Amino acid sequence: MSDISASDISMSERGWIDIGSIDDIPILGARVVKSPSGCIAVFRTAATEAFAMDDRCPHKGGPLSQGIVHDRKVTCPLHNWVISLETGAAQGADQGQVKTYPLRVENGRMLLDRSAVSVQRAAA
């Protein structure tokens, strides 16, 4: 094993959870992670990068994981709000914010920050 993966493991022990391979998500697609306080949507862009945020549109609670992904944005399936995957902010004239979570891709594995699944998340 290389040094890098060794450090991954230690990071993972410290605060990252391995949620699967990035190839488990189609390009420009999304999957969900079930957590104690609701679903987290994990998106994959055209590049090999992934983003995580609450699976709830700030507008009417639409499941963002079911939307169409384009650039680093997703369009909500219910009423076409566009949300930035990087910041979680609603784009254009709409105003709203989705909570995002740190997620890193290392050696093809997606590592989600442990804070995303702590029971205190909703309060955070």
Place this chain on the structure above:
Amino acid sequence: MSEVIDLPRPAAASSVRLFPKIKQRLVVIGNGMAPGRALEKLFELAPDDFEVTIFNAEPRVNYDRIMLSPVLSGEKSFEQIVIHGDGWYVKHGVTLYKGEKVTAIDRTAKTVTSSTGVIASYDKLLIATGSVPIILPIPGAKLAGVLTYRDLDDVEAMLLAAKSRGNAVVIGGGLLGLEAAVGLKDQGMDVTVIHLAPTLMERQLDAPAGHLLQRAIEARGIRVITKANTKEISGTTRVEAVVLEDGTVLPADLVVMAVGIRPNAQLAKDAGITVNRGIVVDGGMRTSDPDVFAVGECAEAHGQVFGLVAPLYDMAGVVAAQLTGNEGSAFSPSAVATKLKVTGINLFSAGDFADGPDRDEIVLRDPARGVYKRLVLKDDKLIGAVMYGDVADGAWFFDLVKKATPVIEMRETLIFGPSYAGGAPLDPMAAVAALPDEAEICGCNGVCKGTITKAIGGGMTSLDDIRAHTKASASCGSCTGLVEQLLKSTLGDEYNPAAVQPMCGCTDYGHDDVRRMIAAKDLKTIPDLMQALQWKTSCGCAKCRPALNYYLLATWPGEYQDDNQSRFINERVHANIQKDGTYSVVPRMWGGMTSAKELRAIADVVDKFNIPAVKVTGGQRVDMLGVKKEDLPAVWADLNAAGMVSGAAYAKGLRTVKTCVGTDWCRFGTQDSTGLGIKLEKFMWGSWTPAKVKLAVSGCPRNCAEATCKDIGVICVDSGYDIHFAGAAGLDIKGTEVLGHVATEDEAIEVIAALTQLYREQGRYLERIYKWAKRVGLDTIRRQIMDDVERRKALYERFVFSQKFVQIDPWAERVAGKDAHEFAPIADLTFKDAAE
């Protein structure tokens, strides 16, 4: 109540200006297009000279009366035809009394009095009372339900009456009458036009063009009776029928009288101003009282009254010039051109086209193309032109008429238009390029070519820019093509016509351009297409990607690899997303038929998966609502086991074929409507289309399957099948149009498949059949499907070919494991977290 407005005159002491100008008080009676234009010109010439007060009998701002027909037909809203919004009046310090009619003018005191008692003083008065529609002096003319066609109130009354979907009779087959008839037909009424003269629009068209027009109007399902004299309108409290001299009785829930207008000059007459047919004015638009002007349809100049907008706008310019001291400015009537504002009917007439011994005619007829052109020459000059079908050269001919250009040298090729005027045929842009700078492009707003090319030279690059800055093509829109050609010929390659309506923010190309280039450039994947067409975003957006996916799928059947990530969630998971993120599931029930076995399987599925709601849909199906996404494959497996497949209730594709029980059970049934519905559904299921497609087959004209508001409908009759299309019963409500009649089931299926294929090839993504049909023209569609048998067969073959690749049940595929990632979370951390 009485109130005297003495408009403030700024005094020197209270003014910041050194030499304050004392404003003159201008009172305007009427707020139509002519005074609106006059004020616009006035504020341009002298923004600070007048304190303006307007009395408008209509309770609203100034709007484009020419565009009432598109409001009636539903193509535009009132807001879209407003010329001056409230802000304009505020900006120019105009006091506008809405819904206040002036009842008297006192020329000695120089005041006017309104219906509510407002008295306003004037230095100058402008009368613009317009015209009133002529009401035929026949019994019943005052019954409720008898309307005229003049203002927005009339349009609103017609729209209300049209909700009944009853019978409408339009008296008068002139410009307004025909526009009203088409509008009412578009609103779903059965419309008859009765016209006194032997041919329609006889004042603007000669007899052959009138006949072509009549044919086109009739092809829209409107009945036309010419040489018809109305005897009376019958009814007790409201209109019930129109009775003609020859005894014909036409049932009517609505009668529109569009037999002409007369100048509304009574107010002026009561004030002692000279009135003949209209208010008599001199060349400077002054009435017999030098402080009183008249403008618009109420004015009579050079012994004539005017009803078309171009001369009225000329008058408006003269009034503004006179008010600002240019007393040399004078109105002189010139030749006028007319166009009918009915989508899909092209006709144009200009000048004087009556026969005469001193006149020559050049006529071109091409009945197969529906083209008719007639030029009238006198003393080697063109004095009039009538064109039907192909009106592209209208502006060029009109210019020759207005300028009285000698045409002797080009006489041989004159009728072929400017492309041939030089001998050799030029490119299509030549017609507009050949026009001189003074040639009028927009007749409504009097904008000539030079003004437009100057605006383009000044940096305008789109149609919207030109509309905003020159007003060309901003009224009736019939010159839009010419303006676009000017943009093209002036800007060359820099002009991107799709800038008018790009697909989305990712591109400047419009839907039709993209479709053309997919075929022309052999583009077969979304990334290739975005590369070749220089998409501005890396991977499109939620608007263009589904459209591109459809266009590629429709262009390359069997070859294109469907891109799931470019599909809306419903089509990606073959169920309909609900507001709470659950899904609804609708199995196919062919033609709306089901069985105990199917219903039992549905009941079992509902119990097994705790599905909270079950509902019968409008398309004769059963909808299970509130299914969790993870359960979808298991639900489908059980439904598949009972022989049911996806009902595609989520698809931009064939949805349902609704039927009645037809000859199987019904005592009125004329054909096996259920059987035909099932055949159609089994043949067409799985096909993707620009937007959803719903069908229905009714076994007799009682139409229990409600086929006449569907995308495609069949009404069975004894002699066969009437095929209908372009209906709507959603955001818009619209009865279908008749496509044609066929004798056998096989022909019906061929016609319907060919129609669907034509729509698949031409429709823009999300454009329903009725909108597509309106855009390309019903006649064009009828010709390609009903008249051109070879074309129909080819379309049918292409439909059959594309069906080979799509009739695979998407549910069964997913039960077998396809796209499993869609239905399961990538990770479940609930347990892990709880254990910590």
